[in-house]
Amino acid sequence: MNKTVLLTGFEPFNKETINPAWEAVRSLAGQEGEGYRIEVRQLPCVFGAAGEVLRAAIDELRPSVVIAVGQAGGRVDLSVERIAINIDDAPIPDNAQCQLVDQPVVAGGPAAYFSTLPIKAIVAGLRGSGLPASVSQTAGTFVCNHVFYSLMHQTAGRQVRAGFIHIPYLPQQAAAHPGAPSMALAEVVRGLTIALEVALSTRDDVCEVGGAVA
Amino acid sequence: MNKTVLLTGFEPFNKETINPAWEAVRSLAGQEGEGYRIEVRQLPCVFGAAGEVLRAAIDELRPSVVIAVGQAGGRVDLSVERIAINIDDAPIPDNAQCQLVDQPVVAGGPAAYFSTLPIKAIVAGLRGSGLPASVSQTAGTFVCNHVFYSLMHQTAGRQVRAGFIHIPYLPQQAAAHPGAPSMALAEVVRGLTIALEVALSTRDDVCEVGGAVA
Amino acid sequence: MNKTVLLTGFEPFNKETINPAWEAVRSLAGQEGEGYRIEVRQLPCVFGAAGEVLRAAIDELRPSVVIAVGQAGGRVDLSVERIAINIDDAPIPDNAQCQLVDQPVVAGGPAAYFSTLPIKAIVAGLRGSGLPASVSQTAGTFVCNHVFYSLMHQTAGRQVRAGFIHIPYLPQQAAAHPGAPSMALAEVVRGLTIALEVALSTRDDVCEVGGAVA
Amino acid sequence: MNKTVLLTGFEPFNKETINPAWEAVRSLAGQEGEGYRIEVRQLPCVFGAAGEVLRAAIDELRPSVVIAVGQAGGRVDLSVERIAINIDDAPIPDNAQCQLVDQPVVAGGPAAYFSTLPIKAIVAGLRGSGLPASVSQTAGTFVCNHVFYSLMHQTAGRQVRAGFIHIPYLPQQAAAHPGAPSMALAEVVRGLTIALEVALSTRDDVCEVGGAVA
Numbered sequence: 001m002n003k004t005v006l007l008t009g010f011e012p013f014n015k016e017t018i019n020p021a022w023e024a025v026r027s028l029a030g031q032e033g034e035g036y037r038i039e040v041r042q043l044p045c046v047f048g049a050a051g052e053v054l055r056a057a058i059d060e061l062r063p064s065v066v067i068a069v070g071q072a073g074g075r076v077d078l079s080v081e082r083i084a085i086n087i088d089d090a091p092i093p094d095n096a097q098c099q100l101v102d103q104p105v106v107a108g109g110p111a112a113y114f115s116t117l118p119i120k121a122i123v124a125g126l127r128g129s130g131l132p133a134s135v136s137q138t139a140g141t142f143v144c145n146h147v148f149y150s151l152m153h154q155t156a157g158r159q160v161r162a163g164f165i166h167i168p169y170l171p172q173q174a175a176a177h178p179g180a181p182s183m184a185l186a187e188v189v190r191g192l193t194i195a196l197e198v199a200l201s202t203r204d205d206v207c208e209v210g211g212a213v214a
Numbered sequence: 215m216n217k218t219v220l221l222t223g224f225e226p227f228n229k230e231t232i233n234p235a236w237e238a239v240r241s242l243a244g245q246e247g248e249g250y251r252i253e254v255r256q257l258p259c260v261f262g263a264a265g266e267v268l269r270a271a272i273d274e275l276r277p278s279v280v281i282a283v284g285q286a287g288g289r290v291d292l293s294v295e296r297i298a299i300n301i302d303d304a305p306i307p308d309n310a311q312c313q314l315v316d317q318p319v320v321a322g323g324p325a326a327y328f329s330t331l332p333i334k335a336i337v338a339g340l341r342g343s344g345l346p347a348s349v350s351q352t353a354g355t356f357v358c359n360h361v362f363y364s365l366m367h368q369t370a371g372r373q374v375r376a377g378f379i380h381i382p383y384l385p386q387q388a389a390a391h392p393g394a395p396s397m398a399l400a401e402v403v404r405g406l407t408i409a410l411e412v413a414l415s416t417r418d419d420v421c422e423v424g425g426a427v428a
Numbered sequence: 429m430n431k432t433v434l435l436t437g438f439e440p441f442n443k444e445t446i447n448p449a450w451e452a453v454r455s456l457a458g459q460e461g462e463g464y465r466i467e468v469r470q471l472p473c474v475f476g477a478a479g480e481v482l483r484a485a486i487d488e489l490r491p492s493v494v495i496a497v498g499q500a501g502g503r504v505d506l507s508v509e510r511i512a513i514n515i516d517d518a519p520i521p522d523n524a525q526c527q528l529v530d531q532p533v534v535a536g537g538p539a540a541y542f543s544t545l546p547i548k549a550i551v552a553g554l555r556g557s558g559l560p561a562s563v564s565q566t567a568g569t570f571v572c573n574h575v576f577y578s579l580m581h582q583t584a585g586r587q588v589r590a591g592f593i594h595i596p597y598l599p600q601q602a603a604a605h606p607g608a609p610s611m612a613l614a615e616v617v618r619g620l621t622i623a624l625e626v627a628l629s630t631r632d633d634v635c636e637v638g639g640a641v642a
Numbered sequence: 643m644n645k646t647v648l649l650t651g652f653e654p655f656n657k658e659t660i661n662p663a664w665e666a667v668r669s670l671a672g673q674e675g676e677g678y679r680i681e682v683r684q685l686p687c688v689f690g691a692a693g694e695v696l697r698a699a700i701d702e703l704r705p706s707v708v709i710a711v712g713q714a715g716g717r718v719d720l721s722v723e724r725i726a727i728n729i730d731d732a733p734i735p736d737n738a739q740c741q742l743v744d745q746p747v748v749a750g751g752p753a754a755y756f757s758t759l760p761i762k763a764i765v766a767g768l769r770g771s772g773l774p775a776s777v778s779q780t781a782g783t784f785v786c787n788h789v790f791y792s793l794m795h796q797t798a799g800r801q802v803r804a805g806f807i808h809i810p811y812l813p814q815q816a817a818a819h820p821g822a823p824s825m826a827l828a829e830v831v832r833g834l835t836i837a838l839e840v841a842l843s844t845r846d847d848v849c850e851v852g853g854a855v856a
Binding site: 126133172178184 | 290291340341346347348382386388389390392393395396397400
Binding site for chain 4: 504554557559560562606608614
């Protein structure tokens, strides 16, 4: 029987009319590969609500792999997040006009969770396929990190691999943000497919440097 | 009769095995559009020789528009150069292992030439088509600027529009340069087509801000 | 009786001949302010050993405040770290030529610890005094983060405020790293004094945005 | 008899309340060194008027060396400009609320002028004294470049060495621009003194790489 892979993307936020994460994710809805089938969900860019939609999807779909995807305007590559931290500290309001400052994602939860994706193998797989990628040491402190933390909290101790990938602006967004890097949609979609297949096929992550001095 | 558009790209340099400028340019060889036909030439990444190959191509083809294209590793968008300066100051050796420092491109030539492309209209056209683009105030001081200056010197006073566009790494190059931005080949090719069509169809450049404080 | 403030800085690493953190910290050795006295220690830039020297100093001095300081070449300001993570992933070897990859700082320790310094009040205090400063969401995964995590692990549950501040290159270092920002030693020293005094005088941290979208 | 060195700095612009260039320059007013005396002038940040004030000062003082200094928010070091270009293209209005787009600085003037300062020797001198410095290939297209071009046009063919140096924000400015690099005033002042002394004492510029690929 096919395993289920759940991909999530956010609705647009911060005055954008599209969200590249959702554009990429929704193009993969229903897609099947060797031994897996992709389900997708759009998450609201709203503290709290985003995590609840995610939880409902996980309860419904019982996925083997979950990759939450988010827009990181200003980043240059497919950036595979290492760690989710238990803090909401929003530099801008979310889509419900709520701007949390220094609140825990989960009161009483641990300070952080590491991704359970094989992040080094994913970066190696992406680069090997000619796609720019890197390990990221911070997913920020806005709704992306909030969802990432919620995801790891929800899946802690379960038989599911979960994590978060940040992606750059699309070219058409960068056209309105002079100086911002971008990646074409087709490249992002190809990258997500590689990432989920590596997650499905890799038991132990590879040992490759992905850290930063500071 | 069709007008001729000459596009040039360089051979790979600085330890790269491909040059995105040449990859983009050669994919347009022989292409025809409304009232024009594209000719392409590869230039050596060599001071002096690059300008001579360019001159021969211009003499042979009598183009109406010439756009020289070059790789700018680290840049984020299609960067339409404003000005070529009369200096060679090479931070790395060229492909003939020559590293000129503070030599004029053309002894006794003017300090600089402005591009005769409608650079503001090109940037507006690219952005309007969803491609990230900007005016650049410097083409550097390596072989790209050398060719740009040679081109403007050769075409000075003639009925030909000429200029230079820098492009980012391709994704597969950026995969080997963590932290470097990239653009997909298809986007670059689409951008060059827009640029040359704007150059053919625009008489007076538009008045739009494209400058920098510093 | 005076409270003790412990400041630590590292020995030089990564081919540098000085470490701005140690230069700043040692200039404050023995300094006294209203109700406090500063003690300083140099830490080896070595996984494991750095944490042991720190532990011995804490055991000996029983400080009320500990601020570990480290060089972050490429950063622009006084960057007050929010969180230490339980991972060593070294992009370069440490000073004992050891390059750990994906090892925990403390086997079985929690994924992360938040700084117990009033990081928002410190940033506000620094900016209010005309010094560039910001909250940082990642201390990297090299020896700085290693020491930061060790520090928080050692002081967990104790009556001591502890955290980490990253500082830029000194101007003389940046002179050898074209493109790198810097801060003058006097500014860094002034900033550390402000930081420790804010840490001593602030009970509850202020509520000010210090987060990042991604 | 002492030679006269003219240093200029601008009034504050772009919502700043101070201009680091003027702060640095005015602290050197009347200063004397071996064989020279420094005169300073503040320039309005206004197209046209800035050049006129400069011209009057040159006519009055008959300086041997002129260094115009300007704020470049976002730059990291003392950036010695190589070339002034004959274009005004203002991304923001000047202090007279005038925002010129694609106008020549001097109608009919040459496209550009190279600095007549020994720019490579100045950069080498600064670095040798522990100050971060680099050659810059563009002074932008705002009032700084306008003054630089005016200066070179006014001094063309005369026995005077002239050029432009861009400097970063001061720390107190960067405190209000998170993410922006800065340099301490004392470092900038020291750097300007070195620059003018190198300009007075160097006949032929040194041959050192200071260029850029793109």
